[in-house]
Each structure stands twice: as C-alpha cells, then as structure tokens.
Amino acid sequence: MTSLDDLPIRDNLRGLSPYGAPQKHVRVALNVNENTHGVPADVADDIVASIAAAISQIHRYPDREFTELRESLAGYLNEESAGAGLSAEQLWAANGSNEVIQQILQAFGGPGRSILGFPPTYSMHSIIASGTDTAYITGQRDAEYRISPETVVREIARTEPDIVFLCAPNNPTGTPVGLDTIEAAYDATRGLVFVDEAYAEFMPTGTPSAVTLLPGRERLLVSRTMSKAFAFAGARVGYLAADPAVIDALRLVRLPYHLSALTQAAAVAALRHSAEMLARVDEIKEQRDRIIAELPALGYSGWESHANFVLFGGLKDPHATWQRLLDEDVLIRDLGIPGTLRVTAGTEEETTAFLDALARADGAE
Numbered sequence: 001m002t003s004l005d006d007l008p009i010r011d012n013l014r015g016l017s018p019y020g021a022p023q024k025h026v027r028v029a030l031n032v033n034e035n036t037h038g039v040p041a042d043v044a045d046d047i048v049a050s051i052a053a054a055i056s057q058i059h060r061y062p063d064r065e066f067t068e069l070r071e072s073l074a075g076y077l078n079e080e081s082a083g084a085g086l087s088a089e090q091l092w093a094a095n096g097s098n099e100v101i102q103q104i105l106q107a108f109g110g111p112g113r114s115i116l117g118f119p120p121t122y123s124m125h126s127i128i129a130s131g132t133d134t135a136y137i138t139g140q141r142d143a144e145y146r147i148s149p150e151t152v153v154r155e156i157a158r159t160e161p162d163i164v165f166l167c168a169p170n171n172p173t174g175t176p177v178g179l180d181t182i183e184a185a186y187d188a189t190r191g192l193v194f195v196d197e198a199y200a201e202f203m204p205t206g207t208p209s210a211v212t213l214l215p216g217r218e219r220l221l222v223s224r225t226m227s228k229a230f231a232f233a234g235a236r237v238g239y240l241a242a243d244p245a246v247i248d249a250l251r252l253v254r255l256p257y258h259l260s261a262l263t264q265a266a267a268v269a270a271l272r273h274s275a276e277m278l279a280r281v282d283e284i285k286e287q288r289d290r291i292i293a294e295l296p297a298l299g300y301s302g303w304e305s306h307a308n309f310v311l312f313g314g315l316k317d318p319h320a321t322w323q324r325l326l327d328e329d330v331l332i333r334d335l336g337i338p339g340t341l342r343v344t345a346g347t348e349e350e351t352t353a354f355l356d357a358l359a360r361a362d363g364a365e
C-alpha cells in the first residue's frame, strides 16, 4: 500500500483534504442544507414520465447544447426577476453548480490567476480553486459577516484578483449581500465578478437577485442551483446566467455531452412545476425563522439568514453539542467557526426534533 504523499501528485494538492461533510444515516439530517421537503408526488410523476420518454432515445448522445433546459431556465429566471430579459443564449447548466464553478475556473482561472473570496464562505470555492490551480486570496468581511460596498472595493484594490467571488446569501452565515456591493465590486475590477446565488429563492420575498444586474455587465456571472429550492440535490443540476460570450468560453472547457439526457429531462420536468416548488420554499423559510425566534430562549442566538439554514452562536463547546445532537440522531454541521454551529431548516417535525434535542443538550455558554 502506498500513500498519497508517495505519489507524484500536483504540488498544490499536497496536504489538502477533500470536501467532507459527514454522510451518516440519521433520523433528522439537517447538515448539508438539502431541501428536507422533497419533491411532491405529482411533480415526481411528471419527472418519471419525462425520464421514461428520454429512455427511448438513450442509445443516442444527449443534446450537447441542452437547448430545452436552457430555455426552461431562462423562462424561470425571467418570471422571477421580471425585466431581466434573459435569453437561452445567456444560460448554461452542468452537474451541480459546483461543476459550473469548475468550468468557470478552467476557462478564466488557472495557473498565475487568482480569485478573491470572503471566508467564512462555501468551502467548495477554495477547493475548486486548488483543483484548477487558481490562487485563492482571502478578503476581510465587516462585522456580522457583512460586506459593504466600501469593503469590497478596498479588498479588490488591495489584492487585485482576476475573479471576485461573492456568495449571496452567504453559506454558512446566511448573510445577504446587497446589490450595491455587487455593483461596487463590478466597477472596481477589470476582472470577473462571480455571484453564487445557491440560496436566492430563500431571500425575503421581493429581494432582487443579481440576475437583475446582468444587462450591460458582460463580466458579471450569476450561478444558481436546483439542489436547494427545487429539492434536486441528488439529480445534480446547477446553472449560470451571464453574457453569451461567457457561455461560449465555457463551451471550450466542458466535456462533450456533460449533461445526461436523463438529467436534462428531469430538470425540464421539475421546472414546469416551479410554482409548487416555491410554495414549499415558503414553508422552509417559516421553519428557518422559527429557529431564529426560538434560539434565544435556549441561550443561543442565530444570525439573520436569507437562506434555508441558520448559523447560531453562544455554544460553550460546539463539537460536544454537535455530538450530543448526533447521539439523538439529529445531524447538524460544525464548520469550525468558534462558538457556532449551523442547522438546516427542516420540516416542522424535524425542526421540532432539533430544537428539543438542543434544549436537552445544555451547551450554552
């Protein structure tokens, strides 16, 4: 048996750890921000029928341009962000937004190039940076994990990155990022501004998405995912809205036929039911706000969240409390931020199970 260190692995991968949220079979899994409500039966039936129809042509390669899916995604975003006026040429999709991000860094990052990120943020951003040999530079946030326009401009001037990464709302803190900050970042750099909007659907109703900033900004890239709002984490569908020239750049690095015919059929079917899926998003937002409202009575405080999870603080020993909850079959996330843990909003029953187990865990400072 040899070890990884003995192999001629690339220098910038030496000593790194893979993405590693524990995957455990538990009664209440609230650790990776999945949509706990699942896909409703009528939507599932439509998806199954669409996959069955796609199977009849499965001996052929899929549409390399996933045209119908891009049209469906443009229609969905235009409905949500009236006036965005997106065309299918401005949409791209891949196996999860993680693959979209990897393709962006393959095309626009790489050796000698850098991205500016603002930890604590989504760990995959820096992991994909390593995988593509792109330098990851750490920016400083303001108090309460916010990023003001002045701060983003200052950090861009200080670090001169090729790509600015903003996670809006931010994972794992739930913090919103104002459109004024995104505009200021755009105006302060000659490079790209990438906005990860994985949780956009969970923002307060009426909050504008960065998609509305796209007209006239050819260096702005906005990614979304079906993993969260559409309860599609297992299907792997993420997407990007950007200038058609950006999409052309991604065509240079994608593997041919990267989106299977089954994935395309499933996603198009799910998007037909966006109204029903978004109604469930409202239920999840209620459970999120319930967590924030009930934490103080237990001795903790949650940060304001525009996503489907809550980061909460006031823990004596976060890892000990994480373990106490796991002993009760409730799995949440310890991201190593001192004094804090993160919990995904669940169904009403799951959220109750979490709050009850937390009350018994007695872990407040």
Ligand SMILES: *Cc1c(COP(=O)(O)O)cnc(C)c1O
Binding pocket: 033, 095, 096, 097, 098, 099, 122, 167, 171, 196, 198, 224, 225, 226, 227, 228, 233, 236, 237, 238
């Ligand atoms: C969950 C999440 C994603 C989703 O990734 P997929 O590959 O689409 O499943 C992307 N960005 C952030 C910040 C996330 O939290």
